[in-house]
Amino acid sequence: MILIRGGRIIDPASGRDSVADILIDEDRIAQIGDRLRAGDAQVVDATGSIVSPGFIDLHCHLREPGQELSETIETGTAAAAAGGFTAVCCMPNTQPVNDNASVTRSIVERAANCRVRVWPIGAASMGSKGDGLAEIAAMKDAGIVAVSDDGRPVATARLMRQVMEYANALGLPVIDHCEDGSLAAGGAMREGPTSIRLGLPGIPGASESICVGRDVEVAKLSGGRLHIAHLSTRASLEHVREAKNNGLDVTCEVTPHHFTLIDEDVVYDSNYKMNPPLASDDDRDALLEGLADGTVDAIATDHAPHHAASKDVEFEKAPFGITGFETALALGLAELVHSNRISLMRFVGLFTTGPARILKMERKIAEGQPADLTLFSLEHRWTFQVKDSASKSRNSPFDGREFHGAPMATVVGGRVVWQRNVARAARQ
Amino acid sequence: MRVVEKRQLLSAEEIERTLQRLAHEIVEKSGGTSNLALIGVRRRGVPLAERLARTIKGFSRVDVPVGTLDITLYRDDLSTVAAQPVVQSTEISFGVDDQDLVLVDDVLYTGRTARAAMNGLFDLGRPRRVRMCVLVDRGHRELPIEATFVGQTITTSDTEIVEVRLREIDNEERVMLVDRVS
């Protein structure tokens, strides 16, 4: 039994925003009320913290099987827990690709003893090569929650239609990494004044929006559920906004680095290289608007670890991707809450009910619900040191960044799987 | 570097008289002025060489050519990282082959400048003869170098510095002996 005492509960599903205690029994929330008696429950002092439903990361890379040098399910989930995440959806671009039930099962088994819940995303096509549908039904039985060929776009409109129709019938959303291969080929960063100055091959913003446009049309044609991964441009957002206005089941997520950094921030440091690349100042403004007005449904990290040697090369040669679990919340607080762009309730929704809705799940703080909770502070000041990260990889542009606000504790299935190491008098 | 003056070695008048004497000595010991040329070693050797040439013209009516030589590229003791090495041009408009050259500098000390100057000259050609003329010889040679024409010879210690000020460069005219202050 655990008593979470004195926290400010923010629960988007019910709209609750009040200070109360939560008593957890086994893996469920047993009681919510004022000044609950602890009995022999372990007490977690949540005074001064926000208590929200457990965060869900819709998009991450755990690199297992096959790329364990960069990350394993165990180290990735440890980093996720340190970021306040209670559940993560891992993308299928492992080695081998998660395109069949046996790989899915192996991931689920490896994750069984890990700190946070792992919900795998299965490949849309065999090997994510775009040649034919993957074993989606078998993977669904083995536990996938969505399909995607992430790392690449779903290869053709025709295949996208087939995947959407098939996945929809199985009750799964299709998540697309939107990119036009012919425009993006050879690119290392966003095409623009900065790519010109640095002499780096550019990826035009249109590469993403062309594909988003295609996918929206296919969604209309097929009637399926479309979720746009790591959306990064104004033009892409316009497509999503229009699709929603037309009643299509189209959703999207944005990463913290895309609402924090822009192409002008790029220097010759591969920690600034990711796909989609950091976009223009105007695109970032559009993302912040979309996060405020509800066009953006979720924040997802796209945590993409790469071991040091692979990233420590010339910019053009480096693989795309940065880590993100441990900085996501703090970056969100900085850009969205402390800057008064969105309410705390909505902010919590972007990490909880937003992702949950896309997966057709519930996420709420109520008696009887699974005890998945995220405790975070709006005030705690700390500096992110990448060398102390729980991830195996160190590829983050935020090393040394000072933050105002932090995850404080993560509770999964009634167990405190992570707590911030802060010297504080324990109060019983 | 901070220094304190110990004594004056030459006043402006004394410098002028010394140069007059040196100019006559040079012509005398060269058997005339044919093929004679003066090479001023940057920086202060240059105005000295020009003054010697003017003096020589004054009493012999001969224009002895004057060249300037920058030895930065020939030094064996270039600066450490802190200071910026700066090189200036060498301007010797006449050929040095078969010339009777006199290197002119303000002070002769270890002899390394003279060695570097000779390296510079020999890169340009093959002079018939190279001799040296200095205002002050302060001893402490580290190489087998001698000056044929010397204004004044003095004994100095290692911490002392002979400070030459010439009007063309320093807006004053005197030679002092100074000591380093730590």
Added chain:
Amino acid sequence: MLTELANQGPAHIQVPQRLRHLLEVAPLTTEQISFILDQAKPFQEFQRHPLKKLATLRGKTIALAFFEPSTRTRISFATAAARLGADTMNLQAESSSLKKGESLMDTVWTLEAMRPDAIVIRHAASGAAHFVAQRVDIPVLNAGDGTHEHPTQALLDALTIRDRKGRLEDLNVTIIGDILHSRVARSNIHLLSKFGARFTLCGPPMWVPADLETLAPRVVRMSRIEQALEGADVVMSLRVQTERLHEPPFSADDYVRLYQLTPERLKKAKPDAAVLHPGPIIRGLEIDSTVADGPQSCILEQVSNGLAVRMTLLFQLVSGLGPDAPHPASGTVQ
């Protein structure tokens, strides 16, 4: 009487902060650039000495890490080092272990383990020189990194222009060719803009994108070469960079028809306009032979100035380095 020692060196010359590396011209000040060009004069003169060998950098070793094939720049640097009396370590792309999969840093660390005094690097990746400079303990000289910068080229071009035109200020400069993929163009735009130059860029549209106009305050594009050349003080012709193209190359006939620098077209520029080309020239393609060999062409001066500028930079970056060399202000040489 306490005084400051007067003869500490050429105090009459404004000496800017010593450079540790030369990676790009973009952050240099006009003082730093003018200083380098002024310092190049003795080295220009030196090229006329009968005996072109100094001992200034004797005992020093310069590593020439050329990861891209290059004949002229490599020879220029090798000669510059040799004339200063330095030894060189030569890495050439064709025989490079890179082809066997060794990473850039492993190759550089292998070179560094042999303790050179400086590294001159040319590489196909933009930012490669910065990458190396952040990881080694010795001066790094960028001999061209991807499509980013070629600082020594811009400096030798500036020296050539200054000698020909008598000044660097407020020039009208026209650049013709594949500017998108040209590090030479970028470095020149950065450098000359600091002196108030106005740039007109002209070339095949897909290689002269609008974003180039953001490189410096007065950069415009023009589609027709005759217009672009109007009133130019300096004309820079660029080589068609076939090795950098990711798509099918431009038709040679079309290129000649639209962009070749011919005597007739050159007449649109000022009568004393200087014509520059970084080399190697492809006669009959980007430049007509009459222009390349004509009185306005500075191509050969560029080559010899390249040697002078590279000697200057090696001298400035490498001379006197090391714990044993005494400080010049210690007064041992008099």
